[in-house]
Structures are given as structure tokens and as C-alpha cells.
Amino acid sequence: MAAYWSMLRKNAVAYLFLLPACVSILFVDFVPMIYGVRLSFYVKNIFRPDYQPFVGLQQYRQLIEDPLFIRSFLQGWYWTIGSVIGSFVVGMVAAIVMNQRLPARGLIRGIILIPWVVPSALAAMMFALLLTSVGLVNTVLTNLGVIHDWHPWLSDPRTAMPALILTNTWKGFPFFAVMLLAGMQAIPVELYEASRIDGATAWQTFWYVTLPSLRSTIMISTLLSTIWTFSSIDLIYIMTSGGPFYATFTLAMFAYVTAFGTGQMGYAAAASVVVALILMIFTAIYLYAYLRHSDD
């Protein structure tokens, strides 16, 4: 115990420096989180503030029986997996391009990063205009003879989610590009020289040298992107509001609309706790991968 106090005294300044961050995390993150968990055990409806009975796990049971919740859960994964895979594939191609000794490499890198700096709301509005009935996408596809009639991409349940994923892919691929490019530049040149001496093709070099060397980077960036995408609603909210007829309604949208649309705060808190638990699993995997990567 004495040793503990001695260590505490010795590092007092360091702890004092940590204090502001700890206090802000406590009040900004933990207090609302605990309040949210507590709220999930109560019925709290904004139109009936004087009636807030404790119902235990009843709202969680209700969630499991709610077909819209199940649908939102599945669509949340469709949205997340589609966006992450799309961003990863395009990001990988972009990273490979940026890693080449091309003329105007700086300019190319700058252009590739543009989608990342465009605000989500602006990107959403831009793509909504491109995808509208008389938008550029329909005009180009009609002129090329790919389609005969203009297609309402965001208003057709079959194409609404893919259109959103396309938008999110455009917005999210620079993150992967930057991460993967950093990873590629850390791969020893000797590995590429050895593969060339062994007569490997470009594809074989990518498959057997580049990809395995990027394993940790891919793992970490994919996990981060999954966490961010699963809980994001900005693009969906602006482009489709979860429609048409719930075709793009994700779990995060479910929680938002339940809380602020129909005013069922307790029920929404229960849905948010489920979202938080799912994200915690991914955060734990991320931390494990990060620590292992650091050890390597």
C-alpha cells in the first residue's frame, strides 16, 4: 500500500494532466451511457412525462418481438458490410495507384482524398441529385442505352440500399486508401526484389507479398470502419430517411426515429444499448488486434 501511495505521489503531475480528460470522458461519455442503460428499464414517453414505470427487461423482450427491429438489425449489417467491403476494395486500388511512381503523384493523392474531406451532408445531397429521376446517372445510362426508362434509384427498394452503399463507398474509400498506403510504404523493398527474382507475376506479388504484409493494417482499418459505419445515420437520413418503406432502415435509424420521431425514449434507449453492445464486441476485437499489432 505504501508503495502504491509512493508511486501515486511520484506521478502526481502526470495524473493531474490526465484529470481534465478523465473528467470530460466521465461526464460526456459515461454519465449519459449509464443514464441510457437505466432509461432502457423504464417506459419513458415524451408525450406522457408523468408516467414512467420501471419495466425491467420488458422493452428488450419487445425489441426481439418487433419485426421492424429485426429488419433494421439485418439491414444494418447489409449497409455496414456492403459499405466496408466497397470502401476497402476501392481504397486498395487507390492505395496501389498512389504507391506507384507516377507523374503528378501528389496531385493524384490530393484528388483521391477529396471525398474524405467533403462533409457527409453535402455528399448525401450531391448523390441524391445524381441519382434522382432526371439526374446525371439516369441521363448517362439512358444515352448509353444501358437503361430505357429513367430509374428512381433511391425510391426503388431493390436499388435504394445499393445506392446508399455506393455513396458511402465513395465517401469512405480514402480512409482505407490512406491506411493501406501507409502500410504498403512500410513493406521492405527486399521482399519485392526477392519475388521479382523468383519470377512472380504482378498478381502473385500482390497476393503473396503485399496482402500478407498488410494483414494488421487491414484488420484495424476494417474494424474501425465497421464500428463507424454501423452506428452512422447521416447519409441514410438525408438521402432516404430509412425508406422507401423501411428498405434502408438500419438499427441506428431505428433508435433515432423511435426516440425523436415517436418519442419513445425508453424503448429507443433499449435499442441503443443493443447497438452499443454490438459495437463493444467489435471494439474489443479491435483492441485485441491493435495490441497484438503493437507487440509485433
Added chain:
Amino acid sequence: MSPERLSRRRFLGGLAAGSGLLLAVPLLNACGGGATAPTAAPTASGQAAAPTAAPTGTAGGSPTAAPTATAATVTPVATGRPTGQTVKLTNVENDSRPLDNKAYENVYKAFREKHPNIEIEFQILPWEQAEAKERTMAEAGTLPDMGRANFAASLVKLDAMVPLDDLATSDYLARYPKSWIDDLYFEGPDKQRHLYAVAWFAGDKAILINKTFFDEAGLTRPASWTTDEFVEAAKKLTIPNKRWGVTIDAAGIGDPWQNFWLCVRAFGGGFVKGRASDSKSPEPVTINSPEFIKGATWWRDLYKNGYAVPSAPTDTYKERDANFMSGKAAMMWQGPWSLIDQRETLKKQGWELAALPLPKGPAGNPQSSGLAGLAGIFSTARKRGVVQEAWQWVSFLCSDEGQKIYSGTNGMLPASQALWKDPQFANDPIYSGYLEGFQNGDRDYPIWAVGVQSVFDQKGVPMMQGLLLNQLTPEQMAQQLQDEVIRFLENNGIKVPRG
């Protein structure tokens, strides 16, 4: 004290402790909620949190005096603060259209001439997010002092609004049609109905048409028309892949449901049997009816037959307006919002704007007319002791003078009956379809169904999308919506008799 004694470690330690305290104090203060001391002592009516006015079951404040053009009298106020002291207030609005800002600017200019000691900062919370944000702000105690109060029903439940019973005189209210005054009363925390808002513009619906397209298609503008004639016009105005007869919105809040509901009501559907305005206490909900199904089918078929813009399932009022103003559609249901702006936009493209009354169905062409622009005072003003100053602004905005400046700038319809006869509005053809609609208006739902609009917006609107996309039949929609409405009302402690 020698400089050597202040070591770097001590200095940094002190700095860190100071930073920690600096951060912790506002955070703890924020968590205290509403502990902010008022900037001035509360005035007499600033303390009117629990009003003593008698309950006003129907139109308790209903005036009996005939409306007069200059009846915008305001209760004299004593602010309880030294003369000449400038008071700063914050006003919130939900309309972000450019002409609306201009309209506010003009009203504010006239207001400042009369009240140079009141400064107002104007904030805009966009319509789609306004209710959610205002509720959150109300919970956090961070609402502005006053402003647009169209979501008063939910804000009053949170005790976030100041009753106006002691502020607005009966003469002031007498300027509105008698049957509309109920819309200004809400059940307060004391379970009594109080006046929580006054209004500065009114709303109903008409069919806005691109007159140029009508003329090109050889269509004449009828003084009244039926739902069948409307469909026929939409058909004639449609040019495949270029232009559609009508643009409808089936996404967003407010407008989509209101427009759909008008179609249902034209076929005889309704929330309760008879007029919603006459229903004063819970009675059986009649959404699931053959009339609802007929109206919903008619509305769906406009889309199904290719007469409506194909993006309707995700179009909000903004896309609907854009479809119409860009010439992508020839007609739309529309309230009297920013008519001057719309007329000018069409004019720039060589087109002419006109308004037609709603098409008549088997049950006529019932309107959802009423007070649309509600203004109120939020509890923040009470906390800050500036209720009287906030009322000065609210009452001026809603006075005949304020309404005339506002509506004259951006093309809204004033809420004061006297102004309807003003040549500025009475003689302009773009207002004619609307002014006629005021005669047969009814509420969308009865006053006892508080908050039910959120069910229509959050459940009904997605069902409308399902209807358009053939994923839901009109029969299924009628049944599911009725169930949702009853569940909502019962969850909110409103016992609904079964029919």
C-alpha cells in the same frame, strides 16, 4: 520568493490542477440543470408557470367580438427593468427558405422602430429536425426564448412553454376564425387547457398548377373539378420520361401525410365519424374504413399509372417543390408557402403559376385549414425573466401589422380574417384557391388525440411508401395504421372506445 523555488514540476502540476478545475466547474454547472440565475427579477406574468385561468375545454378563450382589422391590442406590460436597458432575446424558426428570412427581417425592422430596447437573434432549426431538436433542447433547458411553436403539443408536456392566457386579450384572438382558436390551446402540466400560442399565418391546401403546361395541353382551368377530372388532367399533362402530371411527396414529416389525408377525406375517410373539430372527447377511431381504402387507392393509382414523378416514395416537400418548379411536374398539392417565390421562379423560365381548388371526391373537397404558423414563448424566457419582452415580439409578429409585412414579403396567407379582404391578398389569383378553402376547413384529427401526428409522420408515411411500391395494400394500410394509432393513444393514457 526566489524564482528557483518554482520548479518546472510544480509549475506544470499547478497548471494541470487549474485546468482540471476550470473544466470541472462548467461541467458540474451544466449537470446542475437550470441553475443559471435569471438575468432580471421575474415579472408578474413571468411567474405565471401555473396559471390560474379557468379550464378552457373547447374554445374557452373563444371571443364573441366580431373581428376587426385593428384588433391587435396587447396587454400593457411592465418589464420591471430600468427604462432604456437593452434586452437580448433569441427567436427560433423552422422555415429556412430565403424569402422567409427576408420576411422576418422586414417584420423585425418595423418592430425595432417601436421597441428599440429589444434586440433579437434569429435561429433556424430546419423543419425536418425541428421537433426532435426542440424536444431535446426542452429536456436540456436550452430552448430559445420564443419563436415558432408548431410542436407546442409535445413541448407543453415537457413544461417548456409559457401560458399566454394572461397576455393575449380576447380582442387579439378574435381576429382568427372562431373554430380555429382551439388549435392554440393545449393541456398544460396542471391538466388544464391553456393558451400557449398565437398565430401569424394560416394554412390550407390547393393544387398549384403550371398554367403554361395546362394551356399547352389544351386544358382549361376549371373553377372546381372532381377527382376523376384531376386524374384525366394528370394523364394529359404526362409526357413519358420528360414530365409528369403531378408530383407527390411520400417522405418527410407534415406535408406528405396532410396531402394524403386530404385525398382520403375527399372520399369520406376520417379520424372519427363526423367532423374532427367537433370531437371533444375520445371516441372510436375510424381510420380503417372503406372510405379510407378508396381514397388511398385513388392516391396510389396516380403513381401506379405513371402520372406521378417516379421518385415520389423518397421525395420530401423539398423535392416535390423542386420537381414542380423545374417543370418536371405540372401540378402539386401545396400550402400557401412562399407563393411569391414560386411564382417568380416559374416566371424566370417563362411559365405562369396558378392555384386551383382541391378536386372534389364523393365527400366533397374537405380542407385541413387552420392556423399554421404558431408562435409561442418558451420556458427559457420565464427562467431569464424576459417573458414580457418575448411577448412584445410574439404579439407584434402576430399582429395585423406584423402579418401583413410577413405575408406580403414571402407570399404566405395571413391568419387574421380582416387581412383576407385586403386587396393585396383578395385580388391576387394565386391566393384564390386557398381563400376559398378556408370556408370548409376541418382539423386532421381531434384535439384529444394529442401527439398523434407523430404516428402519421413516423408510421403512416412509410406505409404510404409501401402503398406506392405495392408492398402494402390499401386494406392492410388501413388496418395497420388504425392499430398503430390506437396503440399510441393507449400508451399515452388516452382510452379509446372500440367501435
